[in-house]
Amino acid sequence: MSRPAPTIGVLALQGDVHEHLRHLEEVGARAVRVRRRPELDAVDGLVLPGGESTAMSRLLDVYDMYDPVAERISTGMPVYGSCAGMILLAADVLDTRADATWFSAIDMTVRRNAFGRQVDSFETDLVVDPLGPEPLRTVFIRAPWVETVGPEVEVLASVRASDGRDHVVAVRQGDALATSFHPEVTTDVRVHRYFLDMVRAATS
Numbered sequence: 001m002s003r004p005a006p007t008i009g010v011l012a013l014q015g016d017v018h019e020h021l022r023h024l025e026e027v028g029a030r031a032v033r034v035r036r037r038p039e040l041d042a043v044d045g046l047v048l049p050g051g052e053s054t055a056m057s058r059l060l061d062v063y064d065m066y067d068p069v070a071e072r073i074s075t076g077m078p079v080y081g082s083c084a085g086m087i088l089l090a091a092d093v094l095d096t097r098a099d100a101t102w103f104s105a106i107d108m109t110v111r112r113n114a115f116g117r118q119v120d121s122f123e124t125d126l127v128v129d130p131l132g133p134e135p136l137r138t139v140f141i142r143a144p145w146v147e148t149v150g151p152e153v154e155v156l157a158s159v160r161a162s163d164g165r166d167h168v169v170a171v172r173q174g175d176a177l178a179t180s181f182h183p184e185v186t187t188d189v190r191v192h193r194y195f196l197d198m199v200r201a202a203t204s
């Protein structure tokens, strides 16, 4: 008998929650909004969406959700952060607010708004290693990039920026995945399928 589909939550305090829910459902997960503790307790994995990391950090505090999410991450719940969500998974964040907090789930330093302001948002096709050779359409919106990674971090994709250098924009460390870009705003669901596979592997 096949096992039931994993339940994957999307942190629904702020940001593009709906788009992630839709992609997760499309790849076959049970997708639910997570705003409170009981909702968090019911999920096998969690997506931290794009939006505004400093606002999400403040709302995690207001909703008393910082500690519960940190605890689930530290005890092995798979987590995926896109854009603002990537910032929340970093070990260190450059160019953020003094009162911002994050989860230190991935041994990396990220620079917030690294590609410039809203006007510098862009799209490009990128090969993301574990998704196969077919390039993924990637959308960057006031995106962070990864400045440094520790030895345990697997680099999945990089992009050439206007400074002429390649910058890391997709990483994985154990059960934590992060992308600078927003796969939830395209029709390609491969990143969400990859995360679902991570959740399946962790719950089997």
Ligand code: GLN
Binding pocket: 049, 050, 051, 052, 053, 054, 082, 083, 084, 085, 087, 112, 113, 141, 142, 143, 144
């Ligand atoms: N610049 C935003 C932040 O600092 C991230 C932008 C996004 O998620 N699209 O959180």
